[in-house]
Amino acid sequence: MILARVVGTVVATRKDPRLEGFKLLIVKPVSPEGKDEAGYVVAVDTVSAGIGERVITVSGSSARMAEGCKDRPVDTAIVGIVDEVHLD
Amino acid sequence: MYFGRVVGCVWSTVKNRNLEGHRMLVIQPLTAELANTGQRIICTDCTGAGAGELIYWVRGREASYALLPQEPATDATVVAIVDSIHLKSKVAPAPPPPAAPAPPAPAKGRKPRKG
Numbered sequence: 001m002i003l004a005r006v007v008g009t010v011v012a013t014r015k016d017p018r019l020e021g022f023k024l025l026i027v028k029p030v031s032p033e034g035k036d037e038a039g040y041v042v043a044v045d046t047v048s049a050g051i052g053e054r055v056i057t058v059s060g061s062s063a064r065m066a067e068g069c070k071d072r073p074v075d076t077a078i079v080g081i082v083d084e085v086h087l088d
Numbered sequence: 089m090y091f092g093r094v095v096g097c098v099w100s101t102v103k104n105r106n107l108e109g110h111r112m113l114v115i116q117p118l119t120a121e122l123a124n125t126g127q128r129i130i131c132t133d134c135t136g137a138g139a140g141e142l143i144y145w146v147r148g149r150e151a152s153y154a155l156l157p158q159e160p161a162t163d164a165t166v167v168a169i170v171d172s173i174h175l176k177s178k179v180a181p182a183p184p185p186p187a188a189p190a191p192p193a194p195a196k197g198r199k200p201r202k203g
Contacts, residue, residue, distance in 0.1 A: 001129060001130040001132075001162060002127075002129055003098075003130060032096060032114050032128055046104050047103060048102075056098065056103070056112070058162060060149065060163050061149040062148065062152055062161055064161075065152050065159055065160065065161040066161035067104050067161070079103055079104035080107060080112075082098055082100050083100055085098050087096035087114065088095055
């Protein structure tokens with residue numbers, strides 16, 4: 001899992017029927033200190049995250065294990081909203 | 089499976105229901121020589137590892153199998169705390185094999201005539 005920040009939304013009218021009803025967000029990976037890292041990912045939101053929030057994303061086939069994503073064509077899912085990151 | 093070191097932890101109140109109750113740790117991946125490599129990731133934990141501990145973690149779909157029977161949505165899980173590592177030290181490359189003896193020179197002389 002990686003930390004990411006929600007930077008936008010995606011609207012898609014024509015999509016796989018098994019993705020209907022899901023909120024798609026654009027997330028940008030960030031370091032634990034909050035610095036932006038390279039790239040963007042479109043992720044399915046399972047926790048009602050909002051723009052600007054720091055979230056935890058899970059990728060690969062594990063994303064399908066998120067509640068509500070079973071047997072759906074999802075490879076990145078937002079599974080948590082970060083309250084705090086504590087670094088030793 | 090890969091080596092890593094616990095460098096922090098993450099608090100999250102709102103999370104996917106099947107991740108509830110799981111600890112999340114910030115892990116710095118390490119090489120076998122324990123040098124940092126790659127970006128830090130968030131791992132669930134099934135060992136109770138603490139700050140600064142050397143662990144190994146598993147990635148991919150198998151990460152959720154470590155937390156059976158629940159199978160939460162995780163792609164990286166700490167599965168063990170490392171006690172010690174025995175790593176064969178780097179050895180000098182093997183010397184080149186001795187040169188093969190030269191093949192015997194073909195016999196000189198006329199070839200026997202055919203027929």
